Amino acid sequence: MNARTHITTATLALAGAALWFVAGNGLRDAGGFDYQPNPLGIKRSPYGEVLAMAIQGPVDQDFHMILAPGDLPSLPSEAGADTHQADCASGSCNHSHHASGPIDEDAPLIDKLASITGRRTNPNPPTPGHQLYLRSKIENRLRFAYELDPSHYGNYNSYHLFLTEPQLGTETTVEEFFEGRERADRLAEYTIRYCLADQSDPRPALTAATAAYNVLESMCFRPEEHSLDELREQLGLIDFCLDRHRRLLDRSTENGTWDLLSPLRQKELLDRAKFTRVLRDTAAATLDRLSRERSATANHPSS
């Protein structure tokens, strides 16, 4: 390289570095450097929603792998999960991953190979430490599924349940348990905001209704910290979400988007709506009871 090339290259480098530095400072001061990484924008995207549904299966399998029959709690994530888990809990299921009987020789080759490679042959259950590790892995997977699609009923409820249920989660102390509940409350608040931003699909409003119910349940967990008006306001939010769900459902029936859902998804949605309305009525009954108790205490403070 001759001297002219050296000078030109050095000038370019210095000018570039100076420009990068000055503009970078300007952008940093404007807060532009702070962002949440989201590779290929997959989280919260239409593709993320499909991917989130696809990873519900592996989560279900992880539960079976670590929890012995009888330990299985009810997860509201999957259609038919209740009967599935009830079978597992009673030990009467024939799932290959914890069946103890012989391998079905007549099964298709791929199913047979899956049964051979997925079968637990270790007679010892996981140790508490190992179980905690596996639970943390499940929690990561649930969080990932939730981040992919926060408006999905199953994603939100599974993750929320994991954060609040000591039998399932990774909290081992009382402090961690309360910390988990606080995280769950923040999660619910974010989910409500996120879901109510959707003005076309009736399903997110249903997720928002259950998130609002979870917040109300959390408030009832410490009733002395909340007035009846605050609790009623939260019940009003559940009603608002359910009303939004009904309106969007009617609209989707009118404009034909309801027919785009498969019969399985339609049934799933209707079942969840029914379940959420039951939750709402239970919450209303609890508030009535609390109201009566507080009036009785106010009328007879000495008793």
Next chain:
Amino acid sequence: MPLFRLTLTTLFRRKAWAVCALLVLGMPFVLPQLSSGTENPALLKPALAQAAWCMAWLSAVFWGFFAAARIGEKNSRSGIGEYFHSSGLSATRQLLEIWAALMVFVAPLGIGAATVCSLAASPAAADERSMWIATNFQYGLLFILVVAPLIALAVAVASRFGSLTGFLVSAGLTTYGLYGVGYMKLLLSIEGNPLLSWLWSASPHYHFADPTERLRYKLGAIEWSQFPLLLAYFAGIFLLYTAISRLLFRVKAA
């Protein structure tokens, strides 16, 4: 411009550009069928826009940088560079001609994604549509400004250290700038290491050129008063990488 024409013809005859053109112009219409847009038509246009830009970025990284690295290596190891050098074409000129030929194929990836988004995924409201087109135009410009120096870097690094290194350096820098700096920030919020903090500030923040979030939430175009600052930021990186590329580029293998 003999080396420009030679590189242009070589790239054209290899035909890999046709695959990238198909990815950017065709896949945005196919991929939404795999998204939840099939259940909720309101999501079809966002899915299309996301697919178009993702395809443009993936094509630029996996094909653009690979093609650049391969040509950079071939130029120095096959004797082509030495031949042109002996015929009076300086190393700087060779780098510029190779780089320009590559950009003829890579720049249309960003322009194609912006065009697909503008024509097929524009919002219905007139004022939102004009903002949408402006946003895509801005990101098309930023895409070219980000990818161009990395192409030159891939050519230069490959001419000295081989095509694999050339490809990995540019692809690694892009991935790090798009996503890695975000994860580093998360790490910094836990570990307040001053060295890491400085490294994070001095990293190329390519996520500014990624339009997926902005388009999905229809945030509108970047304020025109602020846009020159972004252009200056990437122009600074452009100049520095060009200088580094010139220092690294060589016309014949050692």
